[in-house]
Amino acid sequence: xxxxxVLAIVAWFVRAALASHFVDGRVVRQYLFSPLILKGAxxxxxxxxxxxxxxxxxxxxxxxxxxxxxxxxxxxxxxYIWFFRGTPVLLQLFFWFNGVPSVFxxxxxxxxxxxxxxxxxxxxxxxxxFMAAFLGLALNEGAYMxxxxxxxxxxxxxxxxxxxxxxxxxxxxxxxxxxxxxAMRVIIPPTGNxxxxxxxxxxxxxxxxYVELLRAAGDIYSTNLQPVPLLVDAAIWYLAMxxxxxxxxxxLERHYARGQAREMTPGFLRRLxxxxxxxxxx
Amino acid sequence: MVLAESVQKWFGRNEVLRGIDxxxxxxxxxxxxxxxxxxxxxxxxxxxxxxxxxxxxxxVDGELVGYRQQGDRIYELKDKEVARKRSEIGMVFQRFxxxxxxxxxxxxxxxxRHVLGRDRATAIERGRALLERVGLxxxxxxxxxxxxxxxxxxxxxxxxxxxxPKLMLFDEPTSALDPELVGDVLEVMKTLAGDGMxxxxxTHEMGFAREVGDQLVFIDEGVVVERGTPRDVIASxxxxxxxAFLSKVL
Ligand SMILES: Nc1ncnc2c1ncn2[C@@H]1O[C@H](COP(=O)(O)OP(=O)(O)O)[C@@H](O)[C@H]1O
Ligand SMILES: [Mg+2]
Numbered sequence: 001x002x003x004x005x006v007l008a009i010v011a012w013f014v015r016a017a018l019a020s021h022f023v024d025g026r027v028v029r030q031y032l033f034s035p036l037i038l039k040g041a042x043x044x045x046x047x048x049x050x051x052x053x054x055x056x057x058x059x060x061x062x063x064x065x066x067x068x069x070x071x072x073x074x075x076x077x078x079x080y081i082w083f084f085r086g087t088p089v090l091l092q093l094f095f096w097f098n099g100v101p102s103v104f105x106x107x108x109x110x111x112x113x114x115x116x117x118x119x120x121x122x123x124x125x126x127x128x129x130f131m132a133a134f135l136g137l138a139l140n141e142g143a144y145m146x147x148x149x150x151x152x153x154x155x156x157x158x159x160x161x162x163x164x165x166x167x168x169x170x171x172x173x174x175x176x177x178x179x180x181x182x183a184m185r186v187i188i189p190p191t192g193n194x195x196x197x198x199x200x201x202x203x204x205x206x207x208x209x210y211v212e213l214l215r216a217a218g219d220i221y222s223t224n225l226q227p228v229p230l231l232v233d234a235a236i237w238y239l240a241m242x243x244x245x246x247x248x249x250x251x252l253e254r255h256y257a258r259g260q261a262r263e264m265t266p267g268f269l270r271r272l273x274x275x276x277x278x279x280x281x282x
Numbered sequence: 283m284v285l286a287e288s289v290q291k292w293f294g295r296n297e298v299l300r301g302i303d304x305x306x307x308x309x310x311x312x313x314x315x316x317x318x319x320x321x322x323x324x325x326x327x328x329x330x331x332x333x334x335x336x337x338x339x340x341x342v343d344g345e346l347v348g349y350r351q352q353g354d355r356i357y358e359l360k361d362k363e364v365a366r367k368r369s370e371i372g373m374v375f376q377r378f379x380x381x382x383x384x385x386x387x388x389x390x391x392x393x394x395r396h397v398l399g400r401d402r403a404t405a406i407e408r409g410r411a412l413l414e415r416v417g418l419x420x421x422x423x424x425x426x427x428x429x430x431x432x433x434x435x436x437x438x439x440x441x442x443x444x445x446x447p448k449l450m451l452f453d454e455p456t457s458a459l460d461p462e463l464v465g466d467v468l469e470v471m472k473t474l475a476g477d478g479m480x481x482x483x484x485t486h487e488m489g490f491a492r493e494v495g496d497q498l499v500f501i502d503e504g505v506v507v508e509r510g511t512p513r514d515v516i517a518s519x520x521x522x523x524x525x526a527f528l529s530k531v532l
Contacts, residue, residue, distance in 0.1 A: 163379035163438075166330060167393035167445060168369025170362060177396065181383045259383045259425035 027229035031220060032236065040216025041237045047130065047205060047212060048198045048241075051137035055198075056191065058138065059145020064175060066150055077146065084143035090204050092140055097132035097208040133205035133212075141198060148190045152183030184256040192249030196242045213237055283308045283343055283449055283480045284329060290337035291324055291504075298324050300504040301338065306449075306497075311481045313491040313512060316501035317527060322484045325501070326451045329482065330371045331364050342371065343448060369397050372442030376454040378434040380426040386413060386437045387422040390444045398445065405444075412440040416470050432463030436470055443474075450474070452483040486531045488516060500524045 017023060031037055065077040084092070101123040109119040156179050164174040206215035217230040224230075288301035298321045306312045316322050327333040328340060331348040340347045348364055350357045359367070380389050390412060391405035400408075413419050416436035426434050435455055442450060452471065456464040468490050475481060475494040485491065491498055495512040500523075508515060508524045516532070519525045 157379075159375060159377055159379035160381060162332065163373075163375065163381070165332060165365070166368055166371075166373035167441070168365045168367075168397045169393060170365050173396060177392070178381055182381075256383075259385075260427055 027226050028232050032233050036216045040213040044212040047133050048202045052195045052198050054138040055141025055145045058142025059149045062146035063149035081143045084140050089140045093136040096135045101127050129210035133210045152187035155186045156182045188253050196245050199241050285341045288338040292336045309478045310496040311475045311494050312497050313495040314484045314499045320501045321504045326453050330368045372447035372450040374452045374455045378438045385423050390441045394444050416440045431459045432466050435467045450481045
């Protein structure tokens, strides 16, 4: 009964929207595959994937640092997580894009304690919108991933470490070969969510002139004055990306679930069709 | 093979081992019994340096555990050296501790491949032979979660043996098992003892102690209360505490 009411309300909304020409379907179609929107979509995927990958790497490093006995490493990691989780990511993007070039005019990489310069460039050349977006998103993500990885590592039974040590494995090998692979079970699901969130959060980079999907849409509708169809185009692309990401997440979860007593369901599509078949029978 | 001289261990202010003496000759099986919390696990863990001793002397095969003696100075070993020493001592745990993300065979070849640097084919060949030896030749590709406790423990024994240890430590290997699965594990251990492996076994299986034990050691509150041949200790315990304990486990 409640389902009928909800469906009726949705249908009413859709009709009202179409009747009022709220969305012009032709404009939606005209721009969905336009070069600028495609470029924006590509850039969104690019910066999201790069930031997520580097975020995961940073997360593993800082999580391991946090869990060592070394107080200095522990403190550095704690500070990093505290700082980057405690400030808005938009502020961090502004910091890299506006703040850093205003203070440091040149980026110079020299051999330590010498005057040998390996690389030097004006900061504005280095800190492109892409670079600022990538640095801001990756460093922010690293802080969140550190907490996720830490929870994953702590979920692994201590007996596993003990057995590995007793076999003569070094602590590094134990972490890499025994602990992290098993921590993955706990790490993957929230990491998938992080990536889906990253695809959307990367739209903040539109504010620092990085032409990702939302900025591309904005650039088009600021001249053709048709914001709704272009925002619909952007929404369609975001939905396509997040859907693909969640399917990928499912298969990754299944891979790392191997060896668990309760194996996961055969596959995303089969589960989907299985559900439909079940519905049909009722 | 193992020589412990008044080994002490403190956890903070808690003195868990209060001077343990033990001598295990090569090829001998020593069985340690004692009430829960008496320090049996802690002592075993000291032997392969999973715990650092707080006092006394402990050596395996004539070399100090965790330290190196040069003249009359004693140096602590680096982590790498400690790891190498541990690889020569097999350990079997009460809760098996098989690597959950690896099959039985992968569990067995992990350390030979990545600690000893053996090549894959050799390690697999040896691994299969060991699985055969513990009666699990057909379970090579099973994950631990799909094996019974008894099967897991036998895989764990095979995993330890794959390192060609000169000494095997068992910490209550059958305590977490359903009664009907205990026999298979004990059978494997008896065969191992028969093959001349040096073993230190913490267990309450007195039948096993009587059958293959060369000495029986009763530990209570961190000290050795009584020791002797299993037959003597079981038949005529000298101390009241030993008598009380044995009357519970026999
Ligand atoms: N890592 C540890 N930290 C503090 N206390 C410990 C630790 N490990 C064991 N103990 C204590 O040492 C005592 C002996 O423990 P254990 O060696 O496990 O006894 P058993 O194996 O004989 O049951 C117990 O009181 C236990 O609480
Ligand atoms: Mg114990």
